[in-house]
Each structure stands twice: as structure tokens, then as C-alpha cells.
Amino acid sequence: MTTELQWRRTWKPDLRACPWQQMEIDGNTYLIKSRFTEDSYEVMLTDLTVVWLEQLAEGAVKKRIKKLNPSVEAQVTKILDHIQSNLETPSRDTELSVGFTTSADSGDADTEKMRLTVSSKLAGMPFLWHFNGEPVAKEVVSEHLTFPLLAMVGEMFRRQEELIKVIFSKDKEIADYKSQGVKTSRKHYETIPFDETAFRHNMVTSVGFEGQVRSLGVGAFAETGQDLYHDIMTKHAWLNRSPSTGEGTDSLSDETSLDQPIPSSAGTSWGNRLPPSLAQVSPKISPQKSPQKSPTKSPGGRSTPEDSPAKDTELLRRKALEKRLLEEEAKKESKAKKKKKIAF
Template sequence: MASAGVSEALLLEQSWAPVCLGGLQLLAKSCFKDTAYRLLLSDMQFVWEEEVNTAAIQERAQELNRRLRAPVSAFFTHLCKVACPRLTGCGEDEDSADSAEFSSLQCSQDRLDIRLKSELAGVPFYWEFRCTPASVAVVCSHFVRPLLAVSMVLQRQVGELGTLLARKDTEIQDYKESGAELSRARLKTEVFDEQSYRETFITQVLPQVCAAQDGLGFDADLQELYTAVTAQSSSRKRKRSDSHDPGERGPDRSPKNHSVPESQPLGESLRCSAAPGVDLGAALGPKESSSARPEPGTRQVEFESIQSQQTAPPSTAPSDRPSSRPRKKKAVGLFR
């Protein structure tokens, strides 16, 4: 499926569109590419998904259309032609999109099946979207994180607009103090008060927005903002993946002499580098294996030899003291 599948980035950059499929009010997100597609559907209670590759399209098309014999590219081209307008919210009329009809076969938490009926080369063509529940990761990736980012962007926009209105009021006040007057009284506005505006919005406008939410309101402006946010997120992910891609790194500059780390015992390092099934004890031999670790009595012998050297009497011919023969030579010098 890797060669004919639809990548997550491509689907993420698509926006949610309000659609009506078989009498169901849904939010849809779809991506058709080559001979594969991926589909997300949600009724704001559950989220379903389906990903279909080339082999699955061929098998399902033959299963539902036994009278038709065509290459998978022909089936997929016709499916894109009749399904894409409805899944993107462009063909809400039941008679549009080449007379494609959608009907709901099953809608539950565990399954969503939607049948499509159209006509291909004068013969009825059937297709079924068989969606299963989406994972929590998919819901977070396509709903939670983008919509949280959209809300942050809108909050930032509201703050900047409030600042701009305050500056406009200051400018208008300066004109008034300079003697300027409005030519039309209907253009007069009140000084913008952010606190009172927020209270009015919550008490009057918010109930209307919440009432419209039952209709899955996802207008064009919000779709555009959603697409911009997800595109920025995908761009950052691609840059991070490119920076951490091993193929982009330079040649290995590590020293060829691989030393054993201090935290790793020598036996552990040898055990990791040895070939499977090789006995390290037999491979090293008795002489080499014994030299890897000193005998228990070795340190004691070294200590006793050092102690005996310290307690022994000085040697008869120390290097620092003059010998007896130079003294005799001094005695010989008395006859001069």
C-alpha cells in the first residue's frame, strides 16, 4: 500500500467540508491520488475513515459490478468524477455530479457504509464507501490540534483588531480636537470599549453561533484558515524530517579505532561484537583469557614485595653515597 497509498500529509492539508450523503449531515475530508483514496467522515459524534489502494478498488469494483469489465484506472477515474464534487461540498444537488445518488446503508459507532450509484458507459455503476472508526491519533491530528491552532490564530487576530480600533479612536479624537466635523451624521461611531463589546458578544452573538453549530457550520473562510494552519504544520514536519534524515547527513567521521565505553564492561563489548554461537572463552584460549583478568593473589604479592623493599636494610653500594674506594684515594692524597 505504500506505493499506491495516500500520505497523511496530503489528507491533512485538505479542509473539512459540510456535505449531505444519503440524508446524513456530515463533515467530509477526502484525498484522491493516482489509483487510491483516503476518506474521513464525521457527524460530530463519531469519526470514520477508509483508505483504499489499487488492489482493493479493483476487487470491490468487480464485486459490486459483475457486468462491467474495465481496468482499475477506468473505475477510479469515474469514481473521482462522480464522488469528488459531493465529498468536497460542491455538488449538494442530488441530480448533479453525473446523476450520482448516495444512500446510507449503515450508520453506527462501529461502521459507516454509504452506497454510490451512477452510470458508466450506459451501465449502472455501484460503489460502497466502507468506513471504520478512526483512531484517537487520527482525530487529534485532523480535528483537535488544527482547531486549537485556528482558535489561537483567531484570538490573536481579535487582539490585534482591538488594538487597531483603539488607535483609530485616538486618531478620530485628534481630528475632532483640531476642529474637524463629520459631513454625515450616520458615520458617527462610539468609542470602542473591549470589555463591553465582549459582554455583548457573549450574551447576543454567542447563542446564535451555537445554534448554527447544529448544522455543522464550516464556512469557506474557516476552511481557508484551517488549510493554512495545517499547511504550516506539515511544512514544519517536513523540515524536521529532512534535518533528521540519515541520507542528508555527511560521511561518518567517527574514529576507526572503536574504543569500549567506560560504562560498558569489556566482556559486554566482546559479547556484542562476537559472532553468534562462538564461545568467547574457548576462542580466547586459556592464556589470553587468564591475562584479561589478574589472578587473585597478584596484588597481594606485589604489595608484599613493595613492603619488603621498604623494610630491608640499605644496600652496601647505594648510588647516592660514596664508596669505600674513593675514601682510600683520598688517603693516598695525604702524601702530597
């Protein structure tokens, strides 16, 4: 039977596992997530009201390159590397703008198409790219934003309670030291016993609380929040894996039209794992294939989201997680052996 540790080593993350990032464009705040492969990409953008998505395969990417940059001659992989770099870490030469268009036969704001324009320079020459996003279904919004955020809030509450327990234990330890006449080497090192009620009251009346409310919580996707989002979506994928199918992924079809988006990957619905009160508002989502590519590095040497974020902190965090999982597996095996010895 495949263990979680073994599964993690072969699992290829899809767009759902890519965390959201905050982006300021034209004075407005957006959340964006993306997944690039050697010859395709998926980009999702939201203004917290509507979520737009564009997915393009190699054939459609080539057509758009010829249309927007007819004088550019380079491998698709290198051009996608350039686009990804300017989207995720814009340079001084990068200009971003967002526009919206509504179909003539529909005045519904939910049917607005989004165009994210990225103007940059490639090898010293002007380079233009358009991301043409279509509004996604409500089920996709739930999969990528609503339920992951609920899971993040629930996990943060759990961690807060664990930290409060640790603080109370530390207070008992400090009280024991003081009873034995131990004193701190510096007066300002002294702390008063933790008061949970006062702490919660101070948090609600603090300036920081007002700032969070004003920002509508976009700070949830700071670096720490991105790590938590990725961890939650990875655990969700493990819990809802299909033992009867392989862990491999499909790639985008090269015959995808220029601007026609591919149905977004939905996977197993979060609604199946929520309390009935929440599950009722989340329609069941039928599993769909997620566009994927097997390579984890682009030829240009830049990391793709399949191993993102490729930072030292992420690597250390994953190693620590693997170590903990191994220890838990060893403990389970040890307990099983003891039970066998005791059994008559």
C-alpha cells in the first residue's frame, strides 16, 4: 500500500495546489495563480467577485505569439519562461494592465471576459502578451478559493489553540522557576501570565485588526499563507486520491483554439468532505482531467510550479515533513509489532 510519503514523491501538483498571490494593477488589488509547463500554461485571476481562467496549449500559444509578436523567433519554452517571469516577478520594464469586455448579447457582469496585458522586453525588444480569461463556474470558484480558505481558517484556529496550550505550559514552568527563587538576567525579559480573554479582546481592538478588515483579508496569501494553502491542497489531494488510477497526469491538447479555455480541473469536490450545512451549498463537482506536463524544470533552468516554491525554506519544510511522516510510520509499525507479541 502506498504511503503518503511515497505518494508525495511522485505526485504532480495541478493548478489547485498552486497558491494565490496578491497583485496590484492600476490601483486595484487582485489575486492571481498560475501554472506553467514547457509548452502550456494555466492562469487564474480574481477580483474577489469573479474568477477568470485561461488555459492554453502549445498550438494556441504559437498562434498567439505570431499574432502579437510576429518578429519574435524563439522556442516556445523560452518565451513561456519569459512570460512566467514577468507575471510572477515583474521587472522595472514590465507593465501590467487589466481590461474587461462584455458580450453584446449579455449584460450580465458575471459573463465579462478579462484581458490581462503584460508589456515587457525580450532580448531588448518590446514583447506583448495577452491573457484572455473567461469566467469560471461556481464549482471551480469553490475548489480554488472558497473551501480552501475555509480550510485555512479552520487550521489557523487549530494552531492557535495549540499555541495557547504551549503558552499556558510555559507560564507554569516560569512560575515553578520563580517559586525556587530564579530571576531573569534582564528586567525587560519578565512577562506576565497569559490571559486568553484579554488577548482576544486586545486583538479585536488593535490597529492591526482594522487593517485586516480594510484589506478584505488579501494578506491571507502572504508567504506563510501561500505555504499553508499549498499544504492544505496537497493533503486534500492525498485524501481524495484514486487508488485505482495512476498518479500520472495528462497534458493539454495541442489543438486547443487560440482563445478557447479548456474546462478547469475540479477533481473531487470539497463538498463531499464538509458538514452537511456547508455541503448543501456546494454542488457536487464531477472529476475532470487537469492539464499537466511531466517535466518539472524548464530548459532555461527556471522552476515551474510543479516544484514551486523552489526556495530553501520550502525545501527544508518538505524535508521536515518527510522526516515526521517517516517517524509516524515507524511508530505505527512498532505498535503493530508489540500487539503481535502480546496477542496469544
